[in-house]
Amino acid sequence: MLILNETNTPVDLNLIPNQCDIYFWVFDNSAGAKDYFCVPLIMLESFYAPTIKLRLTSNTTRKNPKQYFINVPADYQILIGEASTGNLEINPVTSLSGRGFNAFTTNPLSSFMAEYFQVDVEDVLPSIKWFLPKMKTGQILCIPFENIPKPKCIYLVRDMPKSLEIIQNTNAW
Numbered sequence: 001m002l003i004l005n006e007t008n009t010p011v012d013l014n015l016i017p018n019q020c021d022i023y024f025w026v027f028d029n030s031a032g033a034k035d036y037f038c039v040p041l042i043m044l045e046s047f048y049a050p051t052i053k054l055r056l057t058s059n060t061t062r063k064n065p066k067q068y069f070i071n072v073p074a075d076y077q078i079l080i081g082e083a084s085t086g087n088l089e090i091n092p093v094t095s096l097s098g099r100g101f102n103a104f105t106t107n108p109l110s111s112f113m114a115e116y117f118q119v120d121v122e123d124v125l126p127s128i129k130w131f132l133p134k135m136k137t138g139q140i141l142c143i144p145f146e147n148i149p150k151p152k153c154i155y156l157v158r159d160m161p162k163s164l165e166i167i168q169n170t171n172a173w
Contacts, residue, residue, distance in 0.1 A: 001071070001132060002144045002151075006038045008109045010144040010151055013044065013131040025108045027079075027155055030138030036108035043134040050074040051125040052093050056103060056117040056145055056154070069122060070145045072156060073130050079104045079140060079155035083116050090140075090160050097121040103154050108142060110150045117154075132158075 002010040006023040016022065022041040028034065051071050058066040072078070072093055080101045081088035088104050102116035135141060138160070144151035 001130065002147065003041075003133065004108070004142045004144050004151070004153055008107070009149050010147050013133075016041075024133055025142040025153075026135060026139040027108070027142065028136075028139050029160075030136070036142075039135075039139070041133050044131050045134050046129060046131050047073075048127045048129055050127050052121055053123040053125060054078075054093065054096070054103075055120045055122040056105070057120070058115070058117055068117075068145045070143070070154070071125065072143075073132075073158075074124070076156045076158055077160060078119065079157075080119070081116060083114075090157060093121070093156075105145075105152045105154055107150055107153055111152075115152065117152075119154075 001013050003013060003024040005011045011022060020041070023038045024041055025036060025038055028037050052074050054070050054072060056068040056070065074094055077090045077092050078096070079088050080091050081104045082102055091101065096119055098120070101119055103119040104114060105117050106114045133141065140155045140157045142153045143156050144153045146152055
């Protein structure tokens with residue numbers, strides 16, 4: 001899986017050395033903070049989990065909308081929302097299939113405005129070994145879905161307290 005580093009480029013967590021000095025971006029939704037931060041990679045957690053392949057589709061009103069595919073652990077949650085409403089919600093990726101949700105996408109360093117990509121479950125794959133950064137409660141991981149400089153990103157989290165599952169759009173953007 002990719003994470004966004006401090007220089008606004010994706011880094012593959014499967015390829016990093018045992019000792020490194022890497023920072024990665026999170027949206028901190030804990031009480032009071034509600035902002036994007038670049039935090040040090042202190043520890044990677046490794047675990048086995050089923051994989052869900054998500055399909056992200058750009059503006060579907062276009063003639064040829066762009067599609068992106070990204071694999072995520074099945075026990076994670078994604079930040080979803082609508083451009084016309086004021087709240088973002090954290091929703092399990094297992095409950096996305098056929099529901100017409102839109103993923104909140106932005107780049108914390110270079111995006112001018114947030115975009116909303118239609119997100120659907122493309123496939124369910126067997127368990128694989130995942131490597132993801134250990135984060136504090138309330139932090140949401142910024143995951144690039146393009147492997148280019150200044151990529152668009154979705155936001156994933158493993159566990160989020162119920163009191164922090166709804167985010168006002170003005171706090172995230």
